[in-house]
Amino acid sequence: MKHKDSGKDWRHFAGKPYFIWGIYVLLGIAMYIAMINSVIPKKLNVHLHDIAKYDIQSPVETIDKQATKVKQQEAIESAPSTYVYKKDAALMQVEKAGDIFDVINEVKSKSDKHSSSSMKENVKKVRDKLSDSSNDELSDHTIETLLKASDNELSVAQDMVNTAIYETMNNKIKWSDLDRVQKDASKMIPSSVTSKEMRLAMINILKDSIVPNYVFDAGATKRNKEEAARQVDNVVIHQGEVIVKKGELITRDVMHKLKVVGLLDNHLKALPFVGLAIFVLFLTALLIIECQHFKTKQGAPDVTRLLIFLVIFIFILLLIKLDSILKNTHIVGINYVVPIATGAWLIRMLLNKRLAIVSSAVFGLCGSLMFGEASSTNVFDMPMGVYLLLSSLAGVFALKGHGTRFRLVQTGFIISIINVVIVAGLIFIQNGTLHLYETSLTLGFAFLSGLLSTVLTFGLMPFFEATFGILSPIKLIELSNPNHPLLRKILMEAPGTYHHSVMVANLAERACDVIGANGLFARVAAYYHDIGKTKRPRFFVENQFNHDNPHDKISPQLSRTIIISHPYDGADILRKHHMPKEIIEIAEQHHGTTLLKYFYYKAKENTDQEVLESEFRYPGPKAQTKEAAVIELADSIEAAVRSMAKPTPMKIESLVQKIFNERLEDGQFDECDITLNELRMVKESICETLNGVFHSRIEYPDESDHKKVNNK
Known part of the structure; x- marks a missing residue:
């Protein structure tokens, strides 16, 4: 009792939403942990003035701000300064020099030339008048010389100075060239035309008047340097x-x-971890969408199948991670030895094909990141990701039939060949140098991957069957072996029941295949559905073989008890031999709550008292699955057709239709999800199979008839 209560508690706990979401969270955590090492940048142990032991590449694309700043500074320094040529400067300076002579003439006309004190006053007057023009370069000696000069000398001097200024400043003059230009201008004043004192005064005026006209433009230069930096x-x-x-x-x-x-x-840095979290969230969401299809008969999430998927998924991630670690051994091609097809096979055989396809894509993406290197350009190893994806998909689609051991071995060799082709294609695409030894070793590891997948699948299937109570195709094939102890028991103790079970199995398998149910399971379950008859085989008509019918000597109520007990006797025998619960359920459900009509009506004939119909019905339960419904129909139809004297296609079809109608009216299929259209397809399939079994044959003449013909 305690064991049963704990089982109920477990199922109640497992059905909670937080438990289901806990499984999904574990899927995401497993992926994150498996790939986290691939996004952590590897730190280099290098020092200044060491010799590099290998090529070091940049893992990212980034801007070297310091080098960029140095380059910008060099551009600024090399950018040319901007100068402005002032074309009007020559006329302005000629006019300025003319102002000097005008002031001299004005002061001279108002001064007493014979007063020595008046000369100083005149010089002061000249300076005061010229102060607005900023003629600071004129010496007192120059002003005195000009004041003493005659009007003719001043006129000649003015003409010569203006000419020299104008001709000189018609050219571009920089500050750096000013001294040279002023000296050249001084040479334009001949000493023969005027006195020495007057010549020096004129040179002084030239130095004061000749200024740079090609000047530095600070604003434009700044803009040039900024543009150069940009x-x-x-x-x-x-x-x-x-x-x-x-x-x-x-x-x-x-x-x-x-x-x-x-x-x-x-x-x-946090960004790689955030990026990995987003990546994992996407993959987990993809898996959750597919796992939403796992439902029990009551519509609740199928926790068992979710746990199976979790275990398979984590196991395959561990295999990929282990293989990525083996890559560090630097053995050429060792990474292609990972038996990735194992995951695809297990998921397809234990769960469904669609989830196996989606999981193959997820394994490929995860493996691509796990085999990549965060400190290099290859954060994702795309060739490895493609290999994992294609190898897994090949495992999904190459496996045909029910997944028998022979079929798995055969498929393993096919996967090995496909892996070799995939790797060869990847090598050729990369267009690298081919080395015979390295290429052969790589292809050899790829071939070995398929064989390892077969071995691993063989080894893991019993674990899943025992741990989760899974009825796998391999297990079903083993249970269908005629040498199985329970099948031998039926054959030896109830041979008629054995033959009946084989016929029911043939009918049920074909009908289940037609409606998309599990035909292999239906066949195997049909083999064992009547094993309860081995407890009292002579009480069932197919095992009497012309012996007396024991039911003729007992009451209908006792016959009812014996007949009705056989499904539950069979369930007890199957439990005792630790048979899968799905097969036990078929044994219990294959009669549903149908009525034992023969003994019911016999009981009514033997007594005047009321006989309750419920006493002559099987206790049930009714069929809970499509396979159970099909086996129930096949069981009753096969027994009825066998009892027909001369079955014909019309008789068979009429009988089958009658039994179908009775089961529908009796509500025997109310608790399973089989549809009316599927029932119609099951009826047609059973009729076709029975017509093939009970077809008419040519009646061969006996030997005496043959002799009579020859004598004639």
Whole structure:
């Protein structure tokens, strides 16, 4: 009792929504843990002035801000300064020089030339008047010389100075060229035309008047340098760029680049982990959508199948992870030895084909990331991902039939050949140099993968069958072996029942295949459905063989008890031999709650008292599955047709239709999900099979008839 109560508690707990979602969370956690190491950047153990032991590539594409800044500074420094040529400067300076002579003439006309004190006052007056023009370069001696000069000398001097200024400043004059230009202008004043004192005064005026007319434009220059800085492209370290080659010296520049791309960074960054979480969430959602189809007969989530999928999925992730670790042994092609088809086979045989296809895609994506390297350009190893995907899909589609051991071995060799073809294609696509030894070794590992998948599947199927009570195709094939002890028991103790069971199995398997039910299961369950008859075989007509019918000597009530007990006797025998519960349920349900009409009416004939119909009905339960419904129909139809004297197609079809109608009117299929259209297809299938069994044959003449013909 305690054991049963604990089982109920477990089923009640497993049916809770949080338990179902807990399974889904475990799927996501398993994927995240399996792939987390692939997104953590590997830190390099390198030092300045070391020799690189291998090529080091950039794992990311990033901007070297420091190098970009240096390049921009160089562009700024090399950008040319901007100068502006002032064409009007010559006329302006000629006019300025003319102002000097005008002031001199004005002061001279108002001054007493013979007063020495008046000369100083005149010089001061000249300076005061010229102060607005900023003629600071004129010396007192020059002003005195001009004040002492005659009007003719001043006129000649003015003409010569204006000419020299104008001709000189018609050319571009920089600050750097000013001294040279002023000296050249001084040479334009001949010493023969004027006095020495006057010539020096004129040279002084030239130096004061000749100024740069090609001047620096600070605003334009600033704009030029800013534009030059903007024109500089960012210094980009591209993903996959070789920072240092094997055997080269690790310089400061190399160390700087390694730091920029994060290979020397000791701080973990959150983005790769966030990205992996998003990736895992997507894959988990994909699996959840497919697992939503796992429902029990009552419509609740099928926890058993979810747990089976969880175990298979985690196991395959461990295989891929182990294989990714083996890659570090640097054995060429060792990564292709992973028996990835195992997962596809197990999921297809124990669950369904569609989930196996989706899981193949998930395994391919997970494996692609697990075999990639976070510190290189190959974060995803696409060739490996393609191999895992195609190999898994090949396992799904190459497995035909019911998955017998022979079929698995055969499929394993097919997968091995497919793996070799896939890997060869991947090698050729990469267009690398082919080495006979390395290529042969790689293809050999790919071939071995298919064989390992077969071995693993053989080894794991008993585990799932025992742990989860799974009735796998392999198990069904084993149970269908005629040498099974229980089948031998039926054959030896109730041979008529054995033959009847074989016929029911043939009818049920074909009918189940027609409506999309499990034909193999129906066949095997039909073999065992009447094993309860072995307890009292002579009480069943197919085992009497012209012996007296024991029911003629006992009451209808006792006959009822014996006949009705055989489904439950059979269930007890099957439980005692630890047979799968699905087969036990078929044994209990194959008569549903039908009425034993023969003994019911016999009991009514033997007494005047009321006989309750319920006392002559099987206790049930009614058929709960399509397979149970089909076996119930096949069982009753086969027995009825066998009792017909001369079965013909019309008689058979009429009888089958009658039994179908009785079962429908009696509500025997109310508790299973079989439809009326499927029942119609089952009826047609059974009729076709029976017509093939009970077809008419040519009556061969006996030997005496043959002799009579010859004598004539």
